[in-house]
Amino acid sequence: MSCTVAIFGPGLLGGSLLLALRKRQPSTRLRAWARRPEALGPIREKGLADFSDTDPSAVAAGADLVVLCTPVGAMAGLVEQITPSLSPQSIVTDVGSVKAPVHHAIAPLAQGKFSWLGSHPMAGSEQSGLAAAREDLFDGSLTILTPVPATPEATVTSLRSFWESVGSRTITCAPTEHDRRVAAISHLPHLLAAILVNAADADARAVAGPGFRDVTRIAAGPAGMWTEILLENKEAVLLALDALEAGSREARQALAQGNAAEITTLLHKACQARRSLS
């Protein structure tokens, strides 16, 4: 376990990390960076960090672990700014929902100056911002670490311990494989949930029951953040959309032909797979 952790971007995930670490690892020294000075107010009022600032280098100084919780597009620029404050023993990770683009942007900056390994804690809610942060956000969650062959085993071990210390399980897979999986189980479902909401007019939505609310719950998530995620992972999302459209064409044909056996097979396969999830 690192003893000084710097959190960059105290929103839902970054703020929840501060809360969880304060509660579960009281001896860990916490540092927090936010772009806007106003965002530091609540951090200071609640005593969530031992040091907080808008200067990236000042916050990174002495950190054993830096966790980037900013939008994915801002990460590489921040890392360039803090590299002089880091040591070869420092670990940098992030919490972005897309891993290959982040890996390709940050790995070349490491070069022995710090150790880099991406993380994706699969926790969150349709809310965002520090106000929605919770100390138990990671309890029972799954965090995917995305090492490549060059990643030192010690970095993987340290980062596993970190995520386990805030209540998360961990698994590892390559960055591109991560992006393929999350396109199928998160990004495409989000896009489709939004399309489903938009395809239902107000009269239809007025009779929506719990089923529609479940299917479309994620569509209430912040539009700007999800636009960025979808665009960052667009190759994998487009491939997942191909698979979905192929399934949709088969279902349409079976429906138009009144082919009950084929529809039942489709629904039964999904029913079995879905029941095995919970």
Next chain:
Amino acid sequence: MSCTVAIFGPGLLGGSLLLALRKRQPSTRLRAWARRPEALGPIREKGLADFSDTDPSAVAAGADLVVLCTPVGAMAGLVEQITPSLSPQSIVTDVGSVKAPVHHAIAPLAQGKFSWLGSHPMAGSEQSGLAAAREDLFDGSLTILTPVPATPEATVTSLRSFWESVGSRTITCAPTEHDRRVAAISHLPHLLAAILVNAADADARAVAGPGFRDVTRIAAGPAGMWTEILLENKEAVLLALDALEAGSREARQALAQGNAAEITTLLHKACQARRSLS
């Protein structure tokens, strides 16, 4: 309120009606029909009906209200069998998820021999069968009644009272309009949830979080029942699928072009509409 109610098909909805009426309307006399004698065992053991049998005519005799809770395909045949036991004052309704086909099958059988008005209580769960029945299943639910211009106002009023007596709110709309609305908020979402599950392989499903579980929860519903619903409402489902595919094409194009503004507009519109639901 009717004082003798006959429930045909004591599954999740029929069984929940028996439980709700026993609890909230103890003076109502309850009659229950099931196709298979074994299905009557639990009804009798739990004292859920004053009379139960596998003979439709015997169960319908003397009923002020008959509620058909069988599969939609079995309803017209049952109504033909019980018509001689009914009076012009008897009301026949159903709980089917599709209204135009049921209306077209049953309305011609009424002809002054009984009063017919379709109902769709929008309650249920991914479970089915009497074992899943709950006395509070209709609490806070919405029931759509589907009168046509020829439906007597008194029948609408009686049936509204009946559904309100088990805890449901009611609205009315024409059978075809009902089918269009539920295709958009129930049937198409169900089909898509199943296609989404099938499009994600086991590795992807292994990292699924709460979002995927929400989106796909309804896909755990009974395949046979949903095949029947989708086929009964296939015209409206195919139209809803057209609307969805148009939305999907727009999203695909915006994504491929990296058009952030258009994706944000799509997601923002859905976000606003979804937030207004809850």
